[in-house]
Amino acid sequence: MTKTIYTVSRLNGEVRRTLEGQIGRVWLSAEVSNFSSPSSGHWYLTLKDHFSQIRCAMFKGKNRNVSFRPANGQQVLVQGNISVYEPRGDYQLIIDSMQPAGDGLLAQQFETLKLKLAADGLFSAEDKRPLPDSIQKIGVITSPTGAAIRDILHVLNRRDPSIEVIIYPAQVQGEYATQLLCNAINLANERDEVDVLLVTRGGGSLEDLWCFNEEALAHTIYNSGLPVVSAVGHEVDTTISDYVADVRAPTPSAGAELLSKDVSHKSEKVITLSDRLIHAFKHYNLQKSAVLNHLQAQLQKHEPENKLIQLQQRFDEAQLKLDALIQQKLHHAQLKQQNLQNRLLSLSPKHKVELSLSQLEKLEIALKDSMTSKITQAQSTFSHLAQQLDIVSPLATLSRGYSITTDENNDVVTDSSKLEVGGHILTRLDNGKVTSKIEKIEH
Known part of the structure; x- marks a missing residue:
């Protein structure tokens, strides 16, 4: 039986292809250490926990999308592909995205659920129901004490006071909020007393809005017999409920305007259609993103990009070594210059003149002190003689x-x-x- 004899380069190449093909893309939450950023713009770091660590690289085409600069000791959530740096045989992670660990975990869960629900068809534009042409009653599902309901009532009273509002109270933040929101939607469907439902709350952090990103609420909205408008947070906030609802409004006030008619009714219909078009595009984009991720994973198995990555790392390593050598040479030169300068100062006449001037100054001070002492002594003697003279004076x-x-x-x-x-x-x-x-x- 013939034994296969590998070269080191061939073995490292085989290991790299095996890791990339069998493990590929992963999510990793860990602590940053040994972070460096050479002039090439690439990032090199180590990710570790209490027991292990892994070398990582993030190239400038990817790290320019990171909104913060990593610091040693910081907890991060990263996504990347397992690989091997062949020249050293180092097992490493090539990072594609990075986020702070807290928000990153929620963002990861959000993206994962969004892809799952999109694949299940909950975001399909074909299933979106149009809003009624004539809306007489609106069911508002929100906190009865929050700012959102005050804004909604103010807008409706200004635009169309004839619209009746029925509030289905529910928590919009906290551990039980998701279940209470689902119960309120189901209750509204059982009563069947309104034309449309407005699920809403004001702005907040991703964690504050998280109850609107739960799968249970997504299915409840999707299965609602009543049309649902989602108006959660500010314009920049996007939740799962926005994707699955029939219509999304950027704010609670915008939701109230959307459901009430005035002279701008035609423009509102344009906004509604535009919003549906955007949702359809997002759904299409999600589907294409899944295909793109698959193609990227397949492309990762091929050589050209990986070869370029290996060369980039080798170049950066050489540059870091060169920078360190230059700094070392510069430091030695500075020390040598300082030593020569010290020797020159020790032999300089200026130093001797300064020393003589210092001694002269000391002698001058001593002379002044001696003269002052003599004068004081003479004054004391004069005072004593004056006292003696005064004693024998006829006066x-x-x-x-x-x-x-x-x-x-x-x-x-x-x-x-x-x-x-x-x-x-x-x-x-x-x-x-x-x-x-x-x-x-x-x-």
Whole structure:
């Protein structure tokens, strides 16, 4: 028996074709790590959970449709095809679409159910019933306390007050909302007291509107004997109930306008027909999308695109290595330049001059401090001597109540016998002077 001997390239090619042919397209919810985006515009990342991880690539033709930039640690929901990067033999996922995990799971469920119901014929344009020409009673299925019913009643009262409104109350959000909406539609059909049903609520997040995306409600609307208009959320919101209803209105107010006549009745019929045409196109588009997905899966098994993907990855890897090498060389050059600059600064006369100036500045400060100290000391000595002089000063003696007397020659008088009658003497006090005339001298 002849044994087949593989080359590594052939083995990796066989493994890639096996994985792509047998597993193909998958949905994956995981955490992002090792995210990188080279200049080519492609994304490379690892998706992981607590136990395993897988390498992934998302090329710029696909990632330009992603509304956010992935970050390490972020939970995402992706759809892609299993493949093998042949040059390294790495098993990987080629990502086609990516969404944040929370909204992504709901969006995935929405798309899956939409495709299923479309395949079951619930969106078929042939089954859509026309609205009655003359509408006298409208059954509104919504929350009786919400903003939607107030808007509807306001529009109907303005456009055609003669229309009677019967409210079939139901929750429009929460765990039991779907069942209560189904019960309200079935009750309206049992009573058969209105011309048309308006299933409605105001805007909200995808999670808030989720009860209108349940399969049970879709079948209830489809099986309703009364025509159903779906007016859920804002203009940008689209639910399963919109696809299966006979007519879709973008908002609750638009639904009320659609079901009431005024001078714009002809234009409303055009809007209705346009809406039906859009639904028919969407149904056709869904069918063609299913065919396209099948063809894409078949095309994935062939070589040209995969070869291009492999080459793109190899190019990006080489570019990342080149960028890293350039950065390393640049870093080494910067370190070498810094070392040379430091050596130049250490040998520069400027450095020595700066050092000498610094020392001179220190000596100048020391000299100033010494002079200040000498001056302070001299001032202290002067103050002490002044105090000593003040102690022996005649002026100090005068301040204690004594006086000094001088004669006309300005000599101090110490003996009265030396004074002559008729002469004058000057007595100096602590505060002022006194001149006296000698009248008589007694011994």
